[in-house]
Amino acid sequence: MMQTKKKVSVNDIIAMKGAEKISVLTAYDYSTSLICDRAGVDILLVGDSAGMVVLGYPSTVPVGMTEMTMFCSAVARGTKRAMIVGDMPFGSYQPNASVAVENAVQLIKAGCDAVKLEGGSEIIGTIKAIADAGIPVMGHIGLRPQTSSLWEGYKLQGRTRESAMKLVQDAKALEKAGVFSIVLEMVASEVADTITKRVSVPTIGIGSGRGCDGQVLVLHDMLGIYEDIRPKFVKRYAELSKSIFDAVASYTREIKTGRFPEESNAFHMGLEELDKFRKAKKK
Numbered sequence: 001m002m003q004t005k006k007k008v009s010v011n012d013i014i015a016m017k018g019a020e021k022i023s024v025l026t027a028y029d030y031s032t033s034l035i036c037d038r039a040g041v042d043i044l045l046v047g048d049s050a051g052m053v054v055l056g057y058p059s060t061v062p063v064g065m066t067e068m069t070m071f072c073s074a075v076a077r078g079t080k081r082a083m084i085v086g087d088m089p090f091g092s093y094q095p096n097a098s099v100a101v102e103n104a105v106q107l108i109k110a111g112c113d114a115v116k117l118e119g120g121s122e123i124i125g126t127i128k129a130i131a132d133a134g135i136p137v138m139g140h141i142g143l144r145p146q147t148s149s150l151w152e153g154y155k156l157q158g159r160t161r162e163s164a165m166k167l168v169q170d171a172k173a174l175e176k177a178g179v180f181s182i183v184l185e186m187v188a189s190e191v192a193d194t195i196t197k198r199v200s201v202p203t204i205g206i207g208s209g210r211g212c213d214g215q216v217l218v219l220h221d222m223l224g225i226y227e228d229i230r231p232k233f234v235k236r237y238a239e240l241s242k243s244i245f246d247a248v249a250s251y252t253r254e255i256k257t258g259r260f261p262e263e264s265n266a267f268h269m270g271l272e273e274l275d276k277f278r279k280a281k282k283k
Contacts (some may be wrong), residue, residue: 006081008042009083017201022042022181023214024042024204025041026044027079030075031078032078034079041135043083045085046068046085046087047060048144050063051063051086052206053225063089063090064091068092070220086107086114086116088100088107090146090147097126104130114180116137122178128178131179137179138179142186147259156188158190164191164194181202181204184208184212186206189208189210192212196213202214204216208233218234222238
């Protein structure tokens, strides 16, 4: 883990390839970003997964720029060191490159240091346009949550020779277009390893094996808060859902039984003012 307190830059992330593994977590609000930043996470990804774990949407598709701008601003207020990457939500970059640049600028103004787009060779022009505007871009291939449900569902990518070669080609195209890193989501480990060796920019894996240059997980998944989906690739570092449930249930019981608040939780008037108050009540 990098010990420096200076802001993590694009060049820092690129320099970590082959030298130091990159730690990435999602963040959606001020409080959790404050904790993750202090814990030494290199990149905080303000993912459109917030639509599911925070807003309760069935997928990431309904998330728009209004929500993403709000989430990014909150994370930026709690972050001093980590790089902040904002997800460009579905519909914010597909229309044309001009719209994409305009929306990318919004996320940068909201406090992000870079943006992330899902897609391969088909969005190279859009990536170049955003990069030409001076905005760092993180690529994302493999499983694409924004559109996978529309085609084949959430399945492992790179299972055949043809699909594996397409992923390698997409990664090379993204590298050439100017991305500073590439997320590989649910890509067969052998394919992810090959991509990692063939591109000069860092790869960030999620369900893509140990060979990637870094790893990313959804914070709510790894903390055991979000219970609706339990992906195989997630390691639970805590089971906070149960802890939070137990705490809330205990709080409710203590209110019902009159145990909370206790005397130690109360505030009192000074004796002189209390005496005046009592006399005033009698008049």
